[in-house]
Amino acid sequence: MQTQTVMDQPKFDLDQTMEHLVQLIHRPSITPNDAGCQQYLSRVFQRLGMQCHAFEVEGVSNLVAKIGKGKTRIAFAGHTDVVPAPYPEQWSADPFTLTDVDGLLIGRGVADMKGGIAAMLTAFEHALPHINLDDFTFYFLITSDEEGEAEYGTAEIMEYLKQRDEVPHYCIIGEPSSQSKVGDVIKVGRRGSVSGEVVIQGVQGHVAYPQDANNAAHKAMMLGRWLSELSWDEGSKDFPGSQLQITSIDTGTWTDNIIPGQCTLRFNVRYSHKQSQEQIIKRITDGLMQLKQLTKNIDIKWSRPCKPYFTSGSSIVDEASQNINIPTHIAPQDIDLIAEVERAIFNELKLFPRLSMSGGTSDGRFIAAAGCQVVELGLPNHSIHKTDEHVKKHDLHELTKVYKSVLLQILA
Ligand SMILES: [Zn+2]
Numbered sequence: 001m002q003t004q005t006v007m008d009q010p011k012f013d014l015d016q017t018m019e020h021l022v023q024l025i026h027r028p029s030i031t032p033n034d035a036g037c038q039q040y041l042s043r044v045f046q047r048l049g050m051q052c053h054a055f056e057v058e059g060v061s062n063l064v065a066k067i068g069k070g071k072t073r074i075a076f077a078g079h080t081d082v083v084p085a086p087y088p089e090q091w092s093a094d095p096f097t098l099t100d101v102d103g104l105l106i107g108r109g110v111a112d113m114k115g116g117i118a119a120m121l122t123a124f125e126h127a128l129p130h131i132n133l134d135d136f137t138f139y140f141l142i143t144s145d146e147e148g149e150a151e152y153g154t155a156e157i158m159e160y161l162k163q164r165d166e167v168p169h170y171c172i173i174g175e176p177s178s179q180s181k182v183g184d185v186i187k188v189g190r191r192g193s194v195s196g197e198v199v200i201q202g203v204q205g206h207v208a209y210p211q212d213a214n215n216a217a218h219k220a221m222m223l224g225r226w227l228s229e230l231s232w233d234e235g236s237k238d239f240p241g242s243q244l245q246i247t248s249i250d251t252g253t254w255t256d257n258i259i260p261g262q263c264t265l266r267f268n269v270r271y272s273h274k275q276s277q278e279q280i281i282k283r284i285t286d287g288l289m290q291l292k293q294l295t296k297n298i299d300i301k302w303s304r305p306c307k308p309y310f311t312s313g314s315s316i317v318d319e320a321s322q323n324i325n326i327p328t329h330i331a332p333q334d335i336d337l338i339a340e341v342e343r344a345i346f347n348e349l350k351l352f353p354r355l356s357m358s359g360g361t362s363d364g365r366f367i368a369a370a371g372c373q374v375v376e377l378g379l380p381n382h383s384i385h386k387t388d389e390h391v392k393k394h395d396l397h398e399l400t401k402v403y404k405s406v407l408l409q410i411l412a
Helices: 016-025 037-047 110-130 154-163 216-229 277-290 316-320 337-349 364-369 393-411
Strands: 003-005 051-057 060-067 072-079 099-101 104-106 136-143 170-173 185-187 192-201 243-250 262-271 299-306 354-356 373-376 390-392
Touching: 016 037, 016 110, 016 393, 037 051, 037 060, 037 110, 037 136, 051 154, 060 154, 072 110, 072 393, 104 110, 104 393, 110 136, 110 390, 110 393, 136 154, 136 393, 154 364, 170 337, 170 364, 170 393, 185 337, 185 373, 192 216, 192 277, 216 243, 216 262, 216 277, 262 277, 277 299, 337 373, 337 393, 364 373, 390 393
Parallel strands: 072 136, 072 170, 170 373, 185 354
Antiparallel strands: 003 099, 051 060, 060 136, 099 104, 104 390, 192 262, 192 299, 243 262
């Protein structure tokens, strides 16, 4: 097995995508710290003649780069932040040095999603001389807060664009959408999500004298059982169904001779277009009130609400338009973004991608909420957030080709 850090290889061996990726992986941008990634990107954008607006909100770095004066606005979007790499000794190589092991590139963020950004940069640079900048304006929207709370990242970028009346009509996000090879799956929507926390009160006591106590953990378990047995919708052919998962049952500081007097139960609901957040909250709140004998002094808190989004003209749009973000922003040039992405994937890779709405939430929701058509197309995602996150060098090149092809089809 031949292992070498990519930085050791002679420069002429690297194509542009690899060069960008080396630079990005080398900067340990653990969310929401950008670690200079966007400064690097700004230099590249400026060299290409783009105007850059970099701004920071609550420690989050955001970057909007723009070129052209056309009325139809198209964007590539992505994030420079990565999840941490705990236990680096378990990695085959330093997580923050791009390492090539027989054509497999290892490093934190290679798949999610510095590889996607690197491919977008190269594709754009190659397509730029052919882009019609009178009819189109092209943007890169980059944040350092996708893996964390996502509160001051893409949401703030969209706010900035709204104020300037520059919301894009079409956007491709470089999130790792693919499964086993580039282009086999693209994401055209995501389910919604909301988290709940219930604090259950009991009476603390000695385990040997249960008659003088009221066990909050026992009550929490009954409540948890009720929550976990609620039945939800099955979704549709486009959307996976809704589901609730208990994520924590916590009695605080533990000793084996105390009956806990308080217990906190946490759960998360992922929901399809058949539910709205309001319906979910009402159903659970009403249900808990019925269980009052279990839960006197109940206190429910809701957090991290994320609305679903969906890009397409499918039938579920009518059925669910009140629950969901669907594209409503009409562009001067009428483009079917999904069809264009499918065509590019077929032309370059002879594949028909599966359209999916599975997976966690993504920043697509903020962009789609402004009325923009959003498609997520990126590298295979099987190693994301794991030890030894990796991509095939080959996949990086395939993705660069597909991005370039989409740009030329739409913008040339
Ligand atoms: Zn990501």
